[in-house]
Amino acid sequence: MEQAPGNFSSPPIGVFDSGLGGLTLVRELTRALPGEPIVYLGDSARVPYGTKSLETVRQFALQCTAFLLQFEPKLIVAACNTASAAAADTLEAFSPVPVVDVIRPGAAAAVTATDGPIGIIGTEATIASAAYERAITELDPTREVIGASCPLLVPIVEEGRDENDPIVLSVLSEYLHDLQRRRLGALILGCTHYPLLAGAIRKLMGPDVALVCSAAAAVQKIQLHLAGLTVPASGETPAEMHCYTTDNPERFARLGRRFGGRPITHVQHVGTDELQAQLA
Amino acid sequence: MEQAPGNFSSPPIGVFDSGLGGLTLVRELTRALPGEPIVYLGDSARVPYGTKSLETVRQFALQCTAFLLQFEPKLIVAACNTASAAAADTLEAFSPVPVVDVIRPGAAAAVTATDGPIGIIGTEATIASAAYERAITELDPTREVIGASCPLLVPIVEEGRDENDPIVLSVLSEYLHDLQRRRLGALILGCTHYPLLAGAIRKLMGPDVALVCSAAAAVQKIQLHLAGLTVPASGETPAEMHCYTTDNPERFARLGRRFGGRPITHVQHVGTDELQAQLA
Structure with a gap:
């Protein structure tokens, strides 16, 4: 990771997915809550999760959550259906901030x-x-x-x-x-x-x-959560979004455009070894 | 890993692949050299390699090679074309035993x-x-x-x-x-x-x-290598094969049958964290 985490002007929403797919949720999230900063982690080096065993996916999801917690988010979104299916309860028990799954x-x-x-x-x-x-x-x-x-x-x-x-x-x-x-x-x-x-x-x-x-249903739940926590940011301009990927950042930015949401301008690499170290 | 490595009666051939596909090479290898013991690593938790960046694949291939070296193999086979394409020279420089790629x-x-x-x-x-x-x-x-x-x-x-x-x-x-x-x-x-x-x-x-x-072409190269190193084992009965997978062993054994070769009876789990630790 080239840059220290935590440099957001206000606590971000942390979103993780097995790869790019979670950007479809980010698109909905940006429409509903344009002023909320977002930190996104796409585990593209290990994508897909959907063909793997639930115990492996659970481990990966825990590592992603631990990584996002470094940014002191207000909540974490498991945008990946497979991760939500495998690990929603585990992540809730593990995380000090609320975890919204998509299931x-x-x-x-x-x-x-x-x-x-x-x-x-x-x-x-x-x-x-x-x-x-x-x-x-x-x-x-x-x-x-x-x-x-x-x-x-x-x-x-x-x-x-x-x-x-x-x-x-x-x-x-x-x-x-x-x-x-x-x-x-x-x-x-x-x-x-x-x-x-x-x-x-x-x-x-x-x-x-x-x-x-x-994803759209999860965004409604996120809105309810934030309404309970604080006054949601309501700017018209999309707030900052920082992306991390376990594979190549240039590829993430290029392919990520199709999945939508905000322009993808800040993408950094984080190794799967660094994700695993969060839990070690 | 539940069992200490290295319990082969003679030095095995180490084979790794991103998942199950390398078992098609094992099938050819078993036909050509039935007496050779084999240790196989399928990185099913991170499969596929073919959609990922070459630098990520190179890291994974190095970890797989380091893991197989624990078994003191006579040679290592990069059965995965993507790993061979990304890392053949890197693996050769890294490994003290010969590395056969498929490219x-x-x-x-x-x-x-x-x-x-x-x-x-x-x-x-x-x-x-x-x-x-x-x-x-x-x-x-x-x-x-x-x-x-x-x-x-x-x-x-x-x-x-x-x-x-x-x-x-x-x-x-x-x-x-x-x-x-x-x-x-x-x-x-x-x-x-x-x-x-x-x-x-x-x-x-x-x-x-x-x-x-x-895969078949690589097996011919392996035969040449072994003929140069030693007298190849020539028993009619397939020698022992131990498999390791980074995902679920039961799933590996079940799906692996289609890809062929010897019956898959010994499959153990090894975590991707353990693979990464080999290089740390």
């Missing part, structure tokens, strides 16, 4: 959006964890929930394919095939990459299925 | 197989490194070389799709489209996962294009 807000938004069955698409690890099912069942024990893992969608988005690409449409048609027959009331986009395919998913699922973006 | 043997096999243009398919990082081009040009400065990166093929194979799957065929057709028009004499399968798609690639490229498997 519980996404589940709550889906339960509010419909009385019908709820579908979830996510990574292999997120679906295997059944974290969304548990969160939905806590709110409504009788609700029917159907999950489908979609392993190729993250690499497809990271390759830069857009949602009209014939390969994207074939892959989506295959993954959504069973869900299309289940008369869903809502479908949770349970991965930060999926909002970039929302148009194609909407076409395949039809107008009667509400698409629930977990 | 130079694959390049030499292709130059031998044809006088015509040579195509290469590989990960984003392997193609961006131009390591195959350099290795081919060293052997034949006038040879025409055409590389194509194929980012989705690794996740497609890891998802378990076989080569008759319509999505696999669409993706391959797209990636091979330009190569099909180049009157290639040979095509290098520049990633350990691609031999599992060789049938479909052969159909698309036609019978006049020799498919060169870098």
Whole structure:
């Protein structure tokens, strides 16, 4: 790390993700709370989390949280669905500041959006964890929930394919095939990459299925948290954002543009060895 | 790590890969040299390497090599094309025992197989490194070389799709489209996962294009090395193989079967923090 942490004019919101996907949450966060400074960590050297075991993801998520705590944030956001699924409770117990995950807000938004069955698409690890099912069942024990893992969608988005690409449409048609027959009331986009395919998913699922973006739901929860803590900054100009990546900063800045939000101007490298040292 | 390293009856061959793909090389190695004990490290917690920067991959490859050196191997094999592309020279300088990479043997096999243009398919990082081009040009400065990166093929194979799957065929057709028009004499399968798609690639490229498997070429180089060092073990029964993975061992054993070679019976976990500590 080239620069000492903690040089924000006011306590930032700390956001971490397995890579770039969490920038879709940052985009929503910036729209809702433009004046809040943000420190973002993308663990691009170890991306993706979604094909790995929950115990490994839990370790990585703890390291990311420990790293962000150095910046004395007002709260931490686990923007990655897989990290949220694997580690939400662990991170809450570990962190002295509140941790907002994306699973519980996404589940709550889906339960509010419909009385019908709820579908979830996510990574292999997120679906295997059944974290969304548990969160939905806590709110409504009788609700029917159907999950489908979609392993190729993250690499497809990271390759830069857009949602009209014939390969994207074939892959989506295959993954959504069973869900299309289940008369869903809502479908949770349970991965930060999926909002970039929302148009194609909407076409395949039809107008009667509400698409629930977990990142947007998490941003509403963050707003509530901040309203309880302090007066949210309300400037019109986006406040400062510092990004850290465990892989190449130039690549992060270049590819990160597609995922949106504020211009990505400050990106620094932090080694995975430094992340691990936070917990040692 | 639950067990002390070094408990082999004779010095093993150390093989590392970003994950499971290197087991395709182990399969060839076992056929050629069934009596050689093997210690395999799959860095499944940080897989894939092929979408990451060369400097990050170089660090990971050094850590893997340092870990394998604990077992006092007779030689080390960088089975991962991306690691070979990023770090072959670095690993050779670092290791007290010979390091066999897969790039130079694959390049030499292709130059031998044809006088015509040579195509290469590989990960984003392997193609961006131009390591195959350099290795081919060293052997034949006038040879025409055409590389194509194929980012989705690794996740497609890891998802378990076989080569008759319509999505696999669409993706391959797209990636091979330009190569099909180049009157290639040979095509290098520049990633350990691609031999599992060789049938479909052969159909698309036609019978006049020799498919060169870098893993098989590397095994021939290993045989030459061992013939120079000692009398290779020549038992008919496969010798012991111990596997280590940075992710979940049960998952490694289960998914590893598809990639072949010996039965995978001994798999232990080693943390990425332990790998990093080897170099600290």
